[in-house]
Amino acid sequence: MFKKGLFILVMLMFTASVFAASAKNTIQIKGSDTMVNLSQAWAERYMQENPGDFVAITGGGSGTGISALISGTCDITNASRIIKEKEIALAKQRGINPYEIKVGLDGLAVVVNPDNPVSKLTIDQLAQIFTGKIANWKEAGGVDAKIVLLSREVNSGTHVYFKEHVLRKNDPNSKEEFSPGALMLSSSQAIADEVAGNPAAIGYYGMGYISKKQKPIFVAKDEKSEYEAPTIENVVNGKYPISRPLLLYTNGAPQGLVKKFVDFVLSSEGQDIVLLTDFVPVQK
Amino acid sequence: MRKFKEFVIEKLILICGIASIFFVILIFLFLLKEGLSVFGTVSPFNFLFGKSWYPISEPPQLGILPLILGSLLVTLGAAIISIPIGVGCAVYIAEVAPGRIKEILKSGIELLAAIPSVVLGFIGMVTLVPLVKNIFHLPTGLTALSGSIMLAFMAMPTIVSIAEDALYSVPKTYKEGALALGATHWQTIWRVILPAASSGILAAIMLGIGRVIGETMAVMMITGNAAVMPNSILAPVRTLTATIAAEMGEAVVGSEHYFALFAVGIVLFVISFIVNVTADLFLHKKQ
Numbered sequence: 249m250f251k252k253g254l255f256i257l258v259m260l261m262f263t264a265s266v267f268a269a270s271a272k273n274t275i276q277i278k279g280s281d282t283m284v285n286l287s288q289a290w291a292e293r294y295m296q297e298n299p300g301d302f303v304a305i306t307g308g309g310s311g312t313g314i315s316a317l318i319s320g321t322c323d324i325t326n327a328s329r330i331i332k333e334k335e336i337a338l339a340k341q342r343g344i345n346p347y348e349i350k351v352g353l354d355g356l357a358v359v360v361n362p363d364n365p366v367s368k369l370t371i372d373q374l375a376q377i378f379t380g381k382i383a384n385w386k387e388a389g390g391v392d393a394k395i396v397l398l399s400r401e402v403n404s405g406t407h408v409y410f411k412e413h414v415l416r417k418n419d420p421n422s423k424e425e426f427s428p429g430a431l432m433l434s435s436s437q438a439i440a441d442e443v444a445g446n447p448a449a450i451g452y453y454g455m456g457y458i459s460k461k462q463k464p465i466f467v468a469k470d471e472k473s474e475y476e477a478p479t480i481e482n483v484v485n486g487k488y489p490i491s492r493p494l495l496l497y498t499n500g501a502p503q504g505l506v507k508k509f510v511d512f513v514l515s516s517e518g519q520d521i522v523l524l525t526d527f528v529p530v531q532k
Numbered sequence: 533m534r535k536f537k538e539f540v541i542e543k544l545i546l547i548c549g550i551a552s553i554f555f556v557i558l559i560f561l562f563l564l565k566e567g568l569s570v571f572g573t574v575s576p577f578n579f580l581f582g583k584s585w586y587p588i589s590e591p592p593q594l595g596i597l598p599l600i601l602g603s604l605l606v607t608l609g610a611a612i613i614s615i616p617i618g619v620g621c622a623v624y625i626a627e628v629a630p631g632r633i634k635e636i637l638k639s640g641i642e643l644l645a646a647i648p649s650v651v652l653g654f655i656g657m658v659t660l661v662p663l664v665k666n667i668f669h670l671p672t673g674l675t676a677l678s679g680s681i682m683l684a685f686m687a688m689p690t691i692v693s694i695a696e697d698a699l700y701s702v703p704k705t706y707k708e709g710a711l712a713l714g715a716t717h718w719q720t721i722w723r724v725i726l727p728a729a730s731s732g733i734l735a736a737i738m739l740g741i742g743r744v745i746g747e748t749m750a751v752m753m754i755t756g757n758a759a760v761m762p763n764s765i766l767a768p769v770r771t772l773t774a775t776i777a778a779e780m781g782e783a784v785v786g787s788e789h790y791f792a793l794f795a796v797g798i799v800l801f802v803i804s805f806i807v808n809v810t811a812d813l814f815l816h817k818k819q
Contacts, residue, residue: 311588311783311784314784315783315784315785318784318785319785334784334787335784338784338786338787393671394671395671396671396672401757401778401779402587402588402778402779403778403779408588423589425584425586425589428584428585428598428758428759428760428761429758429760429767429768430758431672431674431756431757431758431768432756432757432758432759432770432778433757434752434778442672442674445662446665446671446672448671448672449672
């Protein structure tokens with residue numbers, strides 16, 4: 249009898265703490281690491297203008313955010329990739345209806361160490377490098393050294409986008425994969441640091457992370473096209489071949505507090521913040 | 533009234549005692565429930581011996597052999613480094629060191645055990661990784677060897693303190709007998725004390741290894757996490773623990789990937805269970 253009482257008491261304590269987490273004037277945003285800084289900037293300005301409302305932001309990766317939307321633990325998901333069919337099906341099963349809002353664009357930069365003589369590559373060469381078919385810099389116009397591949401972990405929207413649009417060249421039937429020898433690093437910053445210290449390394453990340461310690465590669469669609477640098481201008485006019493949408497997902501069309509926040513994001517003020525954080529706005 | 537108090541306290545202690553076993557069983561049942569579902573999509577043989585780990589592809593490839601070998605390689609390396617140093621340190625503390633030095637060494641080792649693994653991982657990332665890269669002229673220093681060295685630091689405190697206890701519990705008469713027969717100090721340690729304490733020392737080693745297999749954060753930071761079949765200790769590896777930690781956040785609840793990660797957890801649980809049971813057997817043999 250006593251044992252049972254204790255058990256129920258413990259269970260009650262757990263449930264109470266779970267329900268205590270949600271409050272009425274709070275928006276929970278979760279998802280893409282690429283977009284964390286951007287949404288933080290949005291949230292700060294939004295909270296300044298709407299005192300009393302509270303916006304909480306967590307990273308973890310686009311997949312993490314979408315899982316959270318499906319399990320109902322966040323109001324808005326930041327995603328740097330489009331939601332998968334499978335995820336939509338899972339969401340529907342649980343009565344969640346993902347609604348997509350495009351809020352910006354991001355150019356994906358491919359970076360090498362500044363000491364690396366290679367400065368331009370085609371998409372095809374990139375695919376061969378990251379799948380391991382080209383394993384030495386010699387074969388890509390560089391010095392005789394083994395290529396060190398750096399990739400984000402599989403929970404990253406950047407990882408998925410790079411695989412689908414560079415390795416598989418948008419072909420849904422392609423079975424290309426990252427070389428199993430690719431190092432999986434857990435953040436864009438970790439890739440930036442490793443590239444800065446390793447002349448044989450090549451990595452990729454959102455162009456907001458480029459600094460003087462890394463050299464962005466000029467990329468061309470194929471051998472006949474121009475090699476273009478990952479700049480905001482080239483992403484806007486579509487010349488730079490590796491760019492992707494930045495998205496928000498909500499459960500159904502946004503309403504109430506969530507709508508207020510999304511409207512702010514799409515306003516000229518919100519879109520100015522997109523530009524300030526080195527991404528590309530969608531609305532002028 | 534006193535009897536009632538006695539009764540309540542007795543039962544409370546009983547509950548505390550049973551609780552740990554109860555929780556272990558619950559955890560294992562939960563692992564089994566979530567993990568076994570993966571075998572609907574992949575056969576146990578292909579899961580354990582498949583060579584490709586691409587959990588988010590369509591269809592997913594869920595072979596964890598590279599991960600198992602990665603974990604074993606890092607652990608083996610850590611064992612080779614930490615066992616001689618750890619046991620040597622225990623012998624020195626228990627048999628050779630004079631009083632003051634003994635105290636300093638003991639507290640130093642306790643301090644080593646108190647360093648959080650993420651701190652060790654970070655130190656390894658900025659100091660050890662470039663060092664390994666330069667010494668061996670490697671394309672990258674994020675290798676199994678870097679992981680092994682860092683984990684050896686984590687296994688040492690366990691090995692030293694338990695081995696030291698084992699050495700202390702060797703009856704004094706053994707040592708006195710050996711010395712009385714004219715054996716030197718070293719002969720006494722090597723021929724008499726170490727064999728007498730061997731089961732306790734083996735238990736210490738097994739517990740140290742158990743700690744290494746389960747370690748996550750430090751290995752995730754410095755072994756490179758490439759899910760490739762390891763062919764050298766100077767190549768990057770991906771361990772079982774790092775895989776769960778890195779991917780669990782992303783896995784959609786109820787997907788094959790999610791179940792596969794729980795199955796990885798079962799494998800890890802079974803490995804540590806075997807290691808701990810072995811350690812226990814050695815400890816009981818001693819008594």
